[in-house]
Amino acid sequence: MTDPSLQLQIQSLPDNPGVYQYYDKEDKILYVGKAKNLKKRVASYFNKIHDTGKTNVLVKKIVTIKHIVVPTENDALLLENNLIKKHQPRYNVLMRDDKTYPWICIKKEPFSRIFSTRKMIKDGSEYFGPYTSFKTVYTILDLIRALYPLRTCNYDLTPKNIENNKFKVCLEYHIGNCKGPCEDHETLENYQKQVDAIRQILKGNFKESLKDFKKTMTQLAAATQFEQAQKIKEKIETLEKYQSYSLVANPKMTNVDVFSIVSDEAVAYVNFLQIARGSIIRSHTLEIKKKLDETDQELLELAIIELRERFELLSREIIVPFQVEVGDTVKVTVPQLGDKKQVLEMSERNAKYYRIDQLKQLQIVDPERHTNRIMAQMQKDLRLSVEPRHIECFDNSNIQGTNPVAACVVFKDGKPSKKDYRHFNIKTVKGPNDFASMEEVVYRRYKRLLDENQPLPQLIIIDGGKGQLSSALKIMDELGLRGKIAIIGIAKRLEELFYPGDPVPLYLDKKSETLKVIQMLRNEAHRFGIAFHRDKRSKAALNSSVESIPGVGEKTMLMLIKHFKSVKRLKLATEKDISEVVGLSKAKKITEFYKLENGSE
Numbered sequence: 001m002t003d004p005s006l007q008l009q010i011q012s013l014p015d016n017p018g019v020y021q022y023y024d025k026e027d028k029i030l031y032v033g034k035a036k037n038l039k040k041r042v043a044s045y046f047n048k049i050h051d052t053g054k055t056n057v058l059v060k061k062i063v064t065i066k067h068i069v070v071p072t073e074n075d076a077l078l079l080e081n082n083l084i085k086k087h088q089p090r091y092n093v094l095m096r097d098d099k100t101y102p103w104i105c106i107k108k109e110p111f112s113r114i115f116s117t118r119k120m121i122k123d124g125s126e127y128f129g130p131y132t133s134f135k136t137v138y139t140i141l142d143l144i145r146a147l148y149p150l151r152t153c154n155y156d157l158t159p160k161n162i163e164n165n166k167f168k169v170c171l172e173y174h175i176g177n178c179k180g181p182c183e184d185h186e187t188l189e190n191y192q193k194q195v196d197a198i199r200q201i202l203k204g205n206f207k208e209s210l211k212d213f214k215k216t217m218t219q220l221a222a223a224t225q226f227e228q229a230q231k232i233k234e235k236i237e238t239l240e241k242y243q244s245y246s247l248v249a250n251p252k253m254t255n256v257d258v259f260s261i262v263s264d265e266a267v268a269y270v271n272f273l274q275i276a277r278g279s280i281i282r283s284h285t286l287e288i289k290k291k292l293d294e295t296d297q298e299l300l301e302l303a304i305i306e307l308r309e310r311f312e313l314l315s316r317e318i319i320v321p322f323q324v325e326v327g328d329t330v331k332v333t334v335p336q337l338g339d340k341k342q343v344l345e346m347s348e349r350n351a352k353y354y355r356i357d358q359l360k361q362l363q364i365v366d367p368e369r370h371t372n373r374i375m376a377q378m379q380k381d382l383r384l385s386v387e388p389r390h391i392e393c394f395d396n397s398n399i400q401g402t403n404p405v406a407a408c409v410v411f412k413d414g415k416p417s418k419k420d421y422r423h424f425n426i427k428t429v430k431g432p433n434d435f436a437s438m439e440e441v442v443y444r445r446y447k448r449l450l451d452e453n454q455p456l457p458q459l460i461i462i463d464g465g466k467g468q469l470s471s472a473l474k475i476m477d478e479l480g481l482r483g484k485i486a487i488i489g490i491a492k493r494l495e496e497l498f499y500p501g502d503p504v505p506l507y508l509d510k511k512s513e514t515l516k517v518i519q520m521l522r523n524e525a526h527r528f529g530i531a532f533h534r535d536k537r538s539k540a541a542l543n544s545s546v547e548s549i550p551g552v553g554e555k556t557m558l559m560l561i562k563h564f565k566s567v568k569r570l571k572l573a574t575e576k577d578i579s580e581v582v583g584l585s586k587a588k589k590i591t592e593f594y595k596l597e598n599g600s601e
Contacts, residue, residue, distance in 0.1 A: 009065045010046065013039040017073045017278060019080050022091075023064040030061055031091040031292075031450065032083045034076040038067050052293040058091050073325060081305045090292045093268075093299065100598075103127040104202060109187060111157045111181045112195050114150060116141060128202040134378035147209070147235050148194040152179050153429040162163055166550045203276060206316075240260035256310070258319040260347040261300045262355055265376040266290055268329045269358070271351035274313065275343060282311070285354040300324055319344050371413045374513055381514040382497075382506075384486050389413055391517075394441060394472070395463040395525035396434050404429065406441040407529030414517055421528055434464065438471040446479050461520050469498050491520055558580050560590075 013020075022031040042065060050056050070076050082090045107113045108124035120127050137312045144150070153155075155167050167182035174397030179186035197209045213236045220229035258273040266287055274282035286303050301324045307313065307456045308326075318333040319340050326331060329453030331370035335341040357371070375387040382388070391411045396404070410420035424441045442460075449456055462468045476482045489498040495515065508515040549557075563581050564570045569596045570578070579587035 004051065004063065006046065006065065010039065010043050011068060013042055014069055015039050016069045017071075017076045018067050018069040019076055021066045021068075021083070021089075022062045023066065024061045025063045027064070029089045030058060030088045032080055032087065035074070036076075037074055041312055042067075044165045050293070050528050053081055054091070055292050066400045072327070077305045077326060078302065078309070081302065081309065084302075092300065093291055096309075102134050104140065104531070106138060106199065106202075108160070109157070111151055111186075111191050113152070113154070114144060115152075116200060126199070138159070140202070143238065144198050145177070147201075147213075148198060148240050149177055149179050150191075150194065151181060153182070155182055157181055169299060201320070201390070222311065232326055244525055252450075255315045255341075256314045256317050256319060256343075258315055258343050258347045259300060259304050259307070260351050262297050262348065263290075263296055263299065264373065265353075265380055266293075266373045267355075267358075268296065268299045268303075269351045269355045270300060270307070271310075271347045272303075272307050273343060273350070274315075276303060283350060284311075285351055296320060297322065297324060312329040319347075321348070328522060371415075373412050374517065377512075378514045378517060381508060381512060382459070383499075384488070385461065386458050388457075388486070390455065390457040390526070391459045391461060391521060392445075392457045393463060393521040393525045394438065394445075394460040395522070396437050396441075396468075396530045404437055405529060406437060407525050408441065408445055409521060409525045409528055411517070411521055416520075416524060423528075435467050435471040437466070438462065438468045439475050440447065441472050442472045442475040443478070446475070446481060450479065451524070456481070458486060460485055461518060461521055462487065462489040463492070463525055465491045465496075466498055469500065473500055490518060490595070492522075495519070530574070549590060551589050553585055554587060 015037050017036050019031050020035060021029055024030055033041065034549050038113050045055075045059050046304055047457075050059070065088050070079055070080060076131070102116050102118055103120060105113075105115055105117050105126070106126040106128075107115070108126070115468075116134065117127075153167075153170065155161070155165075160182050161167065161224070162182065165183070169178075169185070172178040173180040173185070179191075181188070181191055197212065200208050213232055215469065217232040217236065220226075220232060254276050256275045258275065259270060261268055261270045263269065267287060269480050270286045270288065272282075272284050284307070286307065288299055288303060290299075300320065300322075302324050304318065304320075305322065316329070317333060318326070319333050319335060321344060322334060333340060334593040335344055377391060378384070379387045389412060393408075393411075394406060394411050404426035406424040406426065408422045410417045412420075422445065424444060426437050426440060428440050430437045443514060446456070448454075460472065462472050466489065469487070472487060472489075473482065476485065476487060487500065490496070491498065491505070495510070496507060497518075498505050506520075525534075560570050560578065560581055561567065564573055570590070573588045575584075575591045578590055581587075
């Protein structure tokens with residue numbers, strides 16, 4: 001039942017687009033959200049029980065609702081983003097990585113310097129970026145310096161200072177990295193032509209620079225200045241090489257921003273690519289920590305607004321994996337084929353690789369959080385009511401119908417708990433019968449846990465198809481555990497997951513962490529069962545030999561089998577070879593026994 005005061009606040013909300021803000025009893029802001037229709041959106045929080053506990057907790061804490069009406073939904077998006085950054089409410093997503101990024105500056109001064117900086121000074125200088133790493137900045141600056149000789153000094157190169165011979169050329173001039181404008185060895189007009197060419201490169205336009213270099217190379221070659229022509233040719237090759245690395249699509253694709261998203265239960269990763277003239281000129285991945293059960297669409301819309309504002313993006317078109325609402329001034333493209341589809345897939349790969357890197361780091365620095373994330377993901381993927389903190393997996397090992405055994409392996413918090421592994425000798429089943437064997441081991445396992453009041457698992461995995469799963473379910477019914485423990489079967493061939501009463505199997509993404517954990521369980525159960533089966537067969541063979549040799553005990557035979565590797569090799573060994581292991585007396589008994597055995601065959 002909604003509190004009457006809250007009900008009154010909801011009823012008084014307008015049907016317009018805007019931003020709503022939730023506050024607790026201490027007047028602390030809890031959450032900021034946007035809506036096409038404020039009344040409908042806010043009311044939806046209070047008229048149902050939500051799927052996630054966090055949302056239900058949030059609703060219980062709300063005491064006051066405030067709102068701001070705006071003209072359009074786009075205005076609501078911008079306002080929501082600004083309010084989240086300003087107030088950082090507890091239940092809003094966290095966008096990590098909010099730091100100062102490097103820029104490339106073309107300084108407003110005579111003989112402009114070009115350098116990297118984190119600070120933007122409003123003095124008329126031009127800034128390109130921001131770039132997401134200094135590595136990218138250094139690569140571009142190295143390219144520029146390889147193409148154009150620019151000054152690196154901070155001299156005030158006014159015409160008056162140059163005329164008065166106030167400065168002297170430095171080492172950079174003597175090694176050819178600068179043409180010496182400080183001593184008037186280079187004109188301002190020629191220097192600024194280079195700056196204009198660099199400006200075009202920073203915008204992603206290589207065409208004019210290549211055209212100018214090729215023209216110069218031809219002129220030098222025609223004047224038989226082949227050494228100088230060769231240097232220009234090397235510059236052309238450098239520029240073309242850089243262009244080939246950055247060219248990703250049709251050169252006609254220009255001023256387009258690409259956004260993609262990958263997410264799990266706790267975090268979403270949004271990758272952004274800025275494309276100009278078919279080249280990627282900027283790439284960045286934003287990590288968003290979820291607070292409630294936000295959809296990918298909501299998170300992507302929020303990220304697009306944030307990134308366009310942060311990087312001052314003015315493109316009229318964005319490429320995205322699904323429809324988003326980010327205002328009427330931007331064209332939203334969801335490509336199905338062609339160059340735009342390719343760059344979207346490239347963006348998605350970047351987001352996935354970034355996610356993998358972050359998860360690897362998280363596993364090292366915060367293993368508990370890593371485990372919690374995997375457990376939450378498994379609960380969602382496998383449609384479970386609780387996190388599968390304790391999982392048990394059964395496998396039958398019945399090779400050629402001999403020595404039937406079964407294995408139960410246990411994973412706790414997604415990791416093997418080897419002290420809890422159990423082997424089972426099949427006692428009540430004659431001959432190879434996987435279904436009956438499964439019934440026996442499942443009954444023995446959980447009857448014992450119940451009798452001893454031991455903790456039960458949240459999930460049981462049966463290595464096999466529908467038949468083995470049905471056998472296990474029959475026993476779960478007998479023990480009264482049906483519905484108390486989730487149980488699924490996994491088929492070996494196609495990694496199909498079978499659920500009780502569901503004729504259609506579940507197929508998980510082959511790269512999903514949930515499937516990897518299940519495969520680890522299944523493989524570990526198979527390994528553990530096979531090892532026990534082999535051990536049992538070896539002991540059976542050993543016992544048959546031990547029992548038939550008078551005066552030779554089990555320990556002696558174990559020692560011999562370990563030394564000779566098999567009973568067959570032991571039979572072929574000489575008395576001398578055997579005596580070196582167990583002494584002459586026992587060696588004689590063994591060799592005489594095998595001679596009599598061979599004679600009787």
